[in-house]
Amino acid sequence: MPRPTRHPRSPMAWISAVMLTSLLVLAVAAPLVWGTAADRPDPFAVLQGPSAAHPFGTDNLGRDVLARVLTATRPSLLPALAATVLGATGGVLLGAATAVVGPRARRLVAGLITLLLAFPALLVAMFLAVVFGAGAGGAVLALAVAGVPGFARLAQTLAAAVAGTDHLAAARVLGLRRHRLLWRHVLPNIAEPLLLAATTAAGTALVALSGLSFLGLGVQPPDYDWGQLLNQGLDRIYADPLPALAPGLAVLYAALTFQLLGEVLARRVAGRDPAPRTPASPPAPSGPAEEGLVLQVEDLSVELPTPDGTIRPVRGVSLALRPGEIVGLVGESGSGKSLTALAVADLLPERARVTRRTLRLLGADLATMTPKQRDRHLATALATVFQNPASALNPSLRISTQLTEAVRAHRGASRARAEAEAAEALRRVALPPALLRSRPHQLSGGQRQRVMIAAGLMVRPALVIADEPTTALDVTVQRQITRLLGDLRRDTATAILFISHDIALVGGFCDRVLVMYAGSVVESLPADRLADGTRHPYTRALVASVPDLTADRDRPLPTVEGAPPDPLATAPGCAFEPRCPRRRDHCAEQAPPLGDLDAVHRVACWYPVAAEVVVS
Numbered sequence: 001m002p003r004p005t006r007h008p009r010s011p012m013a014w015i016s017a018v019m020l021t022s023l024l025v026l027a028v029a030a031p032l033v034w035g036t037a038a039d040r041p042d043p044f045a046v047l048q049g050p051s052a053a054h055p056f057g058t059d060n061l062g063r064d065v066l067a068r069v070l071t072a073t074r075p076s077l078l079p080a081l082a083a084t085v086l087g088a089t090g091g092v093l094l095g096a097a098t099a100v101v102g103p104r105a106r107r108l109v110a111g112l113i114t115l116l117l118a119f120p121a122l123l124v125a126m127f128l129a130v131v132f133g134a135g136a137g138g139a140v141l142a143l144a145v146a147g148v149p150g151f152a153r154l155a156q157t158l159a160a161a162v163a164g165t166d167h168l169a170a171a172r173v174l175g176l177r178r179h180r181l182l183w184r185h186v187l188p189n190i191a192e193p194l195l196l197a198a199t200t201a202a203g204t205a206l207v208a209l210s211g212l213s214f215l216g217l218g219v220q221p222p223d224y225d226w227g228q229l230l231n232q233g234l235d236r237i238y239a240d241p242l243p244a245l246a247p248g249l250a251v252l253y254a255a256l257t258f259q260l261l262g263e264v265l266a267r268r269v270a271g272r273d274p275a276p277r278t279p280a281s282p283p284a285p286s287g288p289a290e291e292g293l294v295l296q297v298e299d300l301s302v303e304l305p306t307p308d309g310t311i312r313p314v315r316g317v318s319l320a321l322r323p324g325e326i327v328g329l330v331g332e333s334g335s336g337k338s339l340t341a342l343a344v345a346d347l348l349p350e351r352a353r354v355t356r357r358t359l360r361l362l363g364a365d366l367a368t369m370t371p372k373q374r375d376r377h378l379a380t381a382l383a384t385v386f387q388n389p390a391s392a393l394n395p396s397l398r399i400s401t402q403l404t405e406a407v408r409a410h411r412g413a414s415r416a417r418a419e420a421e422a423a424e425a426l427r428r429v430a431l432p433p434a435l436l437r438s439r440p441h442q443l444s445g446g447q448r449q450r451v452m453i454a455a456g457l458m459v460r461p462a463l464v465i466a467d468e469p470t471t472a473l474d475v476t477v478q479r480q481i482t483r484l485l486g487d488l489r490r491d492t493a494t495a496i497l498f499i500s501h502d503i504a505l506v507g508g509f510c511d512r513v514l515v516m517y518a519g520s521v522v523e524s525l526p527a528d529r530l531a532d533g534t535r536h537p538y539t540r541a542l543v544a545s546v547p548d549l550t551a552d553r554d555r556p557l558p559t560v561e562g563a564p565p566d567p568l569a570t571a572p573g574c575a576f577e578p579r580c581p582r583r584r585d586h587c588a589e590q591a592p593p594l595g596d597l598d599a600v601h602r603v604a605c606w607y608p609v610a611a612e613v614v615v616s
Helices: 011-039 065-071 073-099 103-117 121-132 136-163 166-173 178-214 226-234 241-270 337-344 371-381 399-410 415-428 433-437 445-457 475-492 503-509 537-544
Strands: 295-306 309-321 326-330 353-355 358-361 382-385 463-467 495-500 512-517 520-526
Touching: 011 065, 011 073, 011 241, 065 073, 065 226, 065 241, 073 103, 073 136, 073 178, 073 241, 103 136, 121 136, 121 178, 136 178, 166 178, 178 226, 178 241, 226 241, 295 337, 309 326, 309 337, 309 495, 309 520, 326 337, 326 475, 326 503, 337 463, 337 495, 358 371, 371 382, 371 399, 382 445, 399 415, 399 433, 399 445, 415 433, 415 445, 445 475, 463 475, 475 495, 475 503, 495 503, 503 512, 512 537, 520 537
Parallel strands: 326 495, 326 512, 382 463, 463 495
Antiparallel strands: 295 309, 295 353, 295 358, 512 520
8 A cells, every 4th residue: 555645744834954964064164164264364354245255244353244144043052941841851850850759858949940931040040140151151050050940940840730630640659769760751742742842942042142142141262152253243233234234134034943943842732733734625515504404414525634644533424404303423533523513613623624415504604604604604593512521611600600601692681680690500501600609620520511502592592412411521511411412402402423432322322323434424314223123243243242131240241343444544445344344355356335225214335134034
């Protein structure tokens, strides 16, 4: 199989790479190529302006300014990098130690960091440069010490998130010493943002070091760097500006290089810039609307670019929901269920590319709307209940604020009216209105999930997308959540798209079920047929894997053999073929379409299981 084509790097990545390479080449080669010209005085060419022989003129000893600027690359960069490494090392160790020391020591270290941050870093560097003595060594130490508080505070903040993790608690239980906790469990988990901070700090250190040399506190004659060259050319800036501008431009170029490099690395780490985004053509209008549908989706596909190639986690999905209908979307993890819902709600990341033949919500074609119109239509006609309400709710805002935002923004309700509606929404989900004054961390998992449902009720949506709303909840709370959604459907005729990997829960709660595998719908059937009427081998295997109280406890529970396919290694045939016990040669050659078995049952399989066969 051919290797996936890698996406080209972004223009900013190429620019930063070229600029960084040029600095490295100059740092190595400039002293060898221009070192002699930079140090050779010429009494007959003293203080000359720009010429063909000397593009940036000469200094007071007749030495070529351009050669000196190029040769000064190494003595300008190395001390700045050394100061950054020393400052980052000291600051990171100081800040990260707060995650492994005791409470008293943690408070003392945190207070020390806060105290050090009260002093401006540049003033501290200038003061320490005088204390340590003028020279490159003193300037490096001064900048390193001045940079410690900033890195310490960043490391302290990042380490605080690691301090409460289960893996660190488990390591403490094992009796690991503090230095092992620091090196093995804390630093590896905060290394990436610290590396990005160090990259941008290198540019700041370069500017600060040049400033100290300009003031006579850094590199001392006969050695020189860009800051000292800038000082030497300042006296003649009005007569011949180029000798003064040349080292200044060099400082600007190097500082900009580090800033661009940090920005590129940050985008890479965040996954926001794997490749330049090609402008997409405006989507074509959707197909004809079908009467009486809340949601109409036909041939929906999602493409995501990755460093190893483009993947299609959703392929040709079609679904429709009528008022008051509950449709279940079920499948293994990675089958594309959540991405399908996010595509419908227009919540996919910017780099994702969505194609469809039809996408209508309440009969309105989302493709023909402006972004502002689409956002308003989705905000008022659709509500999403996310899998993890702890992260979906803003921890810094009260529940009242989060419930009333949508109605105040889209319906112009007053604060008093919005709070009254929020109290009523909480009553409808069996929560007391007193919780409006609470914050998310003060609620249990089941209460937070009910608050998410209440937030959706505030805009009176026609469609609710419940993405794994009962995951990580005990069975009692699961039953409460499903009963609440059922009451919502009965009272308001709201359509519900219920996403889950629990096929038993879906079968008992939904009206219809769509089974997804590898990004495609492989079977669509009424929920009452799940027990003994499934026809696709994958659906049969999912149903058979549901624990049964009558099963033989001496035998292991049945599972779906094999693993889902690699999204990058696409094959022409049926995606389930490597795991299917009924596979034949034709299955590996061509993917089966989703065909009708009867008016309400569709299956994508060349050789579906007979209806009367029950897999034990």
